[in-house]
Amino acid sequence: MKQKNEQIHTTKLLTYLLIGLIGVLGLLCLYYGSSFAPGSRRSDNTGSRLDGSDPVFGGFSRNRDLDDLLDEQGHYPEVPKSIPICDIKYSELIPCLDRNLIYQLKLKPNLTVMEHYERHCPPPERRYNCLIPPPRGYKIPIRWPASRDEVWKANIPHTHLAEEKSDQHWMVVDGEKIKFPGGGTHFHDGADKYITGLAQMLKFPGDKLHNGGSIRNVLDVGCGVASFGAYLLPLDIIAMSLAPNDVHENQIQFALERGIPSTLGVLGTKRLPYPSRSFELAHCSRCRIDWLQRDGILLLELDRLLRPGGYFAYSSPEAYEQDPENRKIWNAMYNLLKRMCWKVAVKRGQTVIWAKPLSNSCYLKRDPGTRPPLCSSGDDPDASWNVSMKACITPYSAKMHKERWSGLLPWPQRLTTAPPRLEEIGVSPEEFHEDTVSF
Numbered sequence: 001m002k003q004k005n006e007q008i009h010t011t012k013l014l015t016y017l018l019i020g021l022i023g024v025l026g027l028l029c030l031y032y033g034s035s036f037a038p039g040s041r042r043s044d045n046t047g048s049r050l051d052g053s054d055p056v057f058g059g060f061s062r063n064r065d066l067d068d069l070l071d072e073q074g075h076y077p078e079v080p081k082s083i084p085i086c087d088i089k090y091s092e093l094i095p096c097l098d099r100n101l102i103y104q105l106k107l108k109p110n111l112t113v114m115e116h117y118e119r120h121c122p123p124p125e126r127r128y129n130c131l132i133p134p135p136r137g138y139k140i141p142i143r144w145p146a147s148r149d150e151v152w153k154a155n156i157p158h159t160h161l162a163e164e165k166s167d168q169h170w171m172v173v174d175g176e177k178i179k180f181p182g183g184g185t186h187f188h189d190g191a192d193k194y195i196t197g198l199a200q201m202l203k204f205p206g207d208k209l210h211n212g213g214s215i216r217n218v219l220d221v222g223c224g225v226a227s228f229g230a231y232l233l234p235l236d237i238i239a240m241s242l243a244p245n246d247v248h249e250n251q252i253q254f255a256l257e258r259g260i261p262s263t264l265g266v267l268g269t270k271r272l273p274y275p276s277r278s279f280e281l282a283h284c285s286r287c288r289i290d291w292l293q294r295d296g297i298l299l300l301e302l303d304r305l306l307r308p309g310g311y312f313a314y315s316s317p318e319a320y321e322q323d324p325e326n327r328k329i330w331n332a333m334y335n336l337l338k339r340m341c342w343k344v345a346v347k348r349g350q351t352v353i354w355a356k357p358l359s360n361s362c363y364l365k366r367d368p369g370t371r372p373p374l375c376s377s378g379d380d381p382d383a384s385w386n387v388s389m390k391a392c393i394t395p396y397s398a399k400m401h402k403e404r405w406s407g408l409l410p411w412p413q414r415l416t417t418a419p420p421r422l423e424e425i426g427v428s429p430e431e432f433h434e435d436t437v438s439f
Contacts, residue, residue, distance in 0.1 A: 096326050097264055117268060118268045215280040221253075233260075309357075315351040408420070418432035
């Protein structure tokens, strides 16, 4: 009996010791967990070294606020204590696309080739080191997807586009909001119906322009307020909407406020800032571009950007009007694109869709001296930042010529599959998959 009582006593003692040990471990975990948690720090008298390193991990201990560090002007003299706010008149300043700067610096851009709409950055002494303020009455932007159809007028206090394009249903002022019915110069019935019409012209399955995921990246040139790109998003198609900072200076501002990928840019003298073979479809709806200028250099820029078999959808009077002037432009454009080996995929109503060749075969069959020529082997078609356009055709690599396609899988499979382009720069599929694990 006595032995049994001793066993019970021993068991209770061990239980109490175990509970006590768990409690101590819990306190230690709580202590060190709070010490190393993101955004927290221990007080200076809890074991941090005088050199600022942690006694356990040896790394820098977050025992001081970043503001405290930056306030040490003796150690960080280049960091200002505060940044001033720009004058309200600069609320829409775009430093490298400021047309006033061109006049002030007495630059002489070539207006006929749109140089005045290209980037001209101010010299250091003319730069504004201040924060651009929002316009008066600015409100938190309406969230997507509601922003596709309406934005706050106070955020973009300009209504002249609504008045100028009222017959084309670009946008409508409605009290404190600006609403976007989805219209455009060549799609009065709405961008959604226009997009469906393009898919029907190309006989894509289900009248869906994404064509089973094979069309993912689109370049919309002269996009207006980007309703075309807005209505492509539900189809899993991303359009980069492009327009210059011209008399419709706020069109890209409206597009961005709506939440649509877009950028200020122009087909002028410089290549667009994208590598070759970036898009499956280029689109121009009444974009008022002279495609025949300078030996067709602007069409050749589209050729550089389109993937093998890529499409160019063109809705413009030249495609359907029968007057002598438009017929002349159409014939010249048709002949130029024929020499570039493009073919008319389909032509209906106000729209024509061209297709780029799948390989170099057509280029190799052209008569000697045919213009435009092929680009030299030394040209890098992927060099794009501040690089002048070239009036030549970018041929495909030997591998792409042989395979007769870009090698990209349909979306979304291509998201997790190594693109063939990586092999051209020495990155193997194995390295790609290793990176996808980390990023």
